[in-house]
Amino acid sequence: MIELKQVHKNYDNGHVALEDISLVIGRNEFVYLIGPSGAGKSTLLKLIFRSELPTSGEIIIDRFLLSRIANRQVPYLRRSIGMIFQDYKLLPRRTVYENVAFALSVMHFPRKKIRRQVCHVLELVGLEQKMDRMPHQLSGGEQQKICIARAIVNNPPILLCDEPTGNLDPDTSWEIVQLLTKINARQTTVVMATHDTEIVDGIPKRVVAMEKGRIMRDQQLGGYIE
Amino acid sequence: MIAQDFGFFVRESFIGMNRSRLMTFIAMATIAVSLIVFGFFLLLTVNLNNFTSLLTEKLEVRLFLKHSLTRSEIKEFQDRIRRLNGIKSITFVDRDDAWAEFQKNYKSMGIVGTVGKNPLPHSISLHVQKEAAIEPMVSYLKKFDYYVDDVVYGSEIAKRVESFSQFAKGAGLVLVLLLGSSTLLIIVNTIRLTVLARQEEISIMRLVGATNLFIQLPFLIEGFIIGVIGAVVAITTLSIGYNWLGDTIVASVPFMPLVFQLKQLMFIYCIVGVVGTFIGMLGAFISVSRMLRYQL
Numbered sequence: 001m002i003e004l005k006q007v008h009k010n011y012d013n014g015h016v017a018l019e020d021i022s023l024v025i026g027r028n029e030f031v032y033l034i035g036p037s038g039a040g041k042s043t044l045l046k047l048i049f050r051s052e053l054p055t056s057g058e059i060i061i062d063r064f065l066l067s068r069i070a071n072r073q074v075p076y077l078r079r080s081i082g083m084i085f086q087d088y089k090l091l092p093r094r095t096v097y098e099n100v101a102f103a104l105s106v107m108h109f110p111r112k113k114i115r116r117q118v119c120h121v122l123e124l125v126g127l128e129q130k131m132d133r134m135p136h137q138l139s140g141g142e143q144q145k146i147c148i149a150r151a152i153v154n155n156p157p158i159l160l161c162d163e164p165t166g167n168l169d170p171d172t173s174w175e176i177v178q179l180l181t182k183i184n185a186r187q188t189t190v191v192m193a194t195h196d197t198e199i200v201d202g203i204p205k206r207v208v209a210m211e212k213g214r215i216m217r218d219q220q221l222g223g224y225i226e
Numbered sequence: 227m228i229a230q231d232f233g234f235f236v237r238e239s240f241i242g243m244n245r246s247r248l249m250t251f252i253a254m255a256t257i258a259v260s261l262i263v264f265g266f267f268l269l270l271t272v273n274l275n276n277f278t279s280l281l282t283e284k285l286e287v288r289l290f291l292k293h294s295l296t297r298s299e300i301k302e303f304q305d306r307i308r309r310l311n312g313i314k315s316i317t318f319v320d321r322d323d324a325w326a327e328f329q330k331n332y333k334s335m336g337i338v339g340t341v342g343k344n345p346l347p348h349s350i351s352l353h354v355q356k357e358a359a360i361e362p363m364v365s366y367l368k369k370f371d372y373y374v375d376d377v378v379y380g381s382e383i384a385k386r387v388e389s390f391s392q393f394a395k396g397a398g399l400v401l402v403l404l405l406g407s408s409t410l411l412i413i414v415n416t417i418r419l420t421v422l423a424r425q426e427e428i429s430i431m432r433l434v435g436a437t438n439l440f441i442q443l444p445f446l447i448e449g450f451i452i453g454v455i456g457a458v459v460a461i462t463t464l465s466i467g468y469n470w471l472g473d474t475i476v477a478s479v480p481f482m483p484l485v486f487q488l489k490q491l492m493f494i495y496c497i498v499g500v501v502g503t504f505i506g507m508l509g510a511f512i513s514v515s516r517m518l519r520y521q522l
């Protein structure tokens with residue numbers, strides 16, 4: 001599903017963010033990506049999402065060979081990857097409903113189908129009562145749930161989450177991760193970058209630990225600390 | 227598929243225009259003003275062309291004949307001219323008729339009394355088919371010096387009208403090109419502003435998998451709408467203005483040959499509309515293709 005082969009990433013300023021990363025993530029896996037700040041977790045997710053390009057190495061997503069695809073194919077790659085951003089990236093002047101529906105409009109879904117799927121996914125994240133609100137009228141956890149709803153509304157095979165519980169209290173964090181495991185159970189590969197020890201220890205899954213741009217540990221059902 | 231998105235795009239472009247209202251208004255006003263100038267010159271050109279061709283039609287060449295000619299010689303000469311190419315009509319003017327006409331016209335000036343006897347010769351009035359043919363025709367006719375004493379024609383007026391209309395067309399073209407390019411610039415900048423105002427949205431659209439075309443279409447529609455509204459304003463102003471100006475001119479100079487044929491005017495207004503819409507869309511296209519090249 002996701003495969004990285006000897007991937008290096010140097011940023012333009014010369015900073016080495018990733019060094020010799022090789023990693024295979026299979027279909028329907030749930031993977032925690034952990035490590036201290038600056039370890040390169042976000043960079044890794046961005047490379048998979050192709051919002052950054054690797055300096056060397058090859059990345060294969062589903063049927064896409066990322067070094068080979070043309071710029072105009074990138075939208076189609078992104079339609080098979082849902083991405084949840086730490087800073088939400090919601091449209092501030094649109095309602096909850098519109099924010100989620102937007103992702104489907106972009107993919108030319110017919111209006112009826114958009115309505116059906118948006119309502120379904122808002123129900124899944126428990127926001128069907130608030131679909132006419134603006135994002136700023138919602139709490140951080142609720143905004144994060146809209147992001148999740150938007151990321152999965154078209155049932156992509158891959159879901160990338162960059163610290164989805166970063167700014168949330170423990171209860172809400174649990175709720176979010178429960179939601180992600182539920183999504184994982186619906187045939188979706190989930191990769192989640194996180195600092196949250198309680199969650200990693202509480203819901204054991206495969207753990208990929210990074211440090212200074214390298215993978216230090218890759219363990220099935222591992223905990224936050226070895 | 228695209229058809230059902232159309233409402234979405236139009237709504238998006240109205241949101242964009244609403245956000246940079248002032249700039250959008252300025253763009254519409256500029257395009258309207260430029261189109262009015264453009265339309266004005268088109269109307270002027272049509273009228274000048276019409277005027278010159280009418281003038282040519284009216285242009286008379288007058289052959290004053292030698293006093294010594296007999297009636298039959300005149301008849302024979304008339305027949306020879308009639309067979310020439312490029313002649314529309316010829317009429318014989320008897321010297322007595324001409325004299326009577328002259329006396330009637332200039333009675334008040336008191337010349338008639340001093341001249342006494344009729345000094346005018348017989349003459350032939352003729353019209354050519356094409357204005358351009360006038361000069362060669364005249365020099366050709368002058369060669370019949372057995373018959374012809376002098377040839378007089380209104381070449382000067384025709385030449386002046388012609389050269390004025392050439393000048394007006396040239397100046398109009400230059401002015402229209404200048405206005406057209408500055409209008410284009412303003413539209414490019416207007417759309418650029420709406421693009422800038424929506425950078426965040428655009429980047430989010432990219433993140434959820436929007437294609438470039440999808441991102442660009444609302445801006446192209448925006449340019450289209452600006453062009454169409456500018457054109458509608460210009461056409462309305464032009465048609466009201468032209469009718470008013472035309473009525474005023476005809477009221478004071480009744481024989482002024484202004485063009486009022488609906489078909490011709492419609493054609494001009496259509497050109498104005500098409501050009502306006504085209505400039506609007508071209509401006510948007512330039513702006514969008516410069517600003518929305520694919521970014522990660």
Ligand SMILES: Nc1ncnc2c1ncn2[C@@H]1O[C@H](COP(=O)(O)OP(=O)(O)OP(=O)(O)O)[C@@H](O)[C@H]1O
Binds near residue numbers: 013015037041
């Ligand atoms: N656009 C950029 N240009 C230059 N350097 C960058 C850029 N983005 C990230 N970096 C650097 O690359 C390194 C890895 O950054 P990255 O965001 O991947 O870390 P992270 O593991 O996600 O950290 P955190 O847990 O704080 O989010 C950092 O040292 C950062 O300073």
Ligand SMILES: [Mg+2]
Binds near residue numbers: 041162
């Ligand atoms: Mg990060």
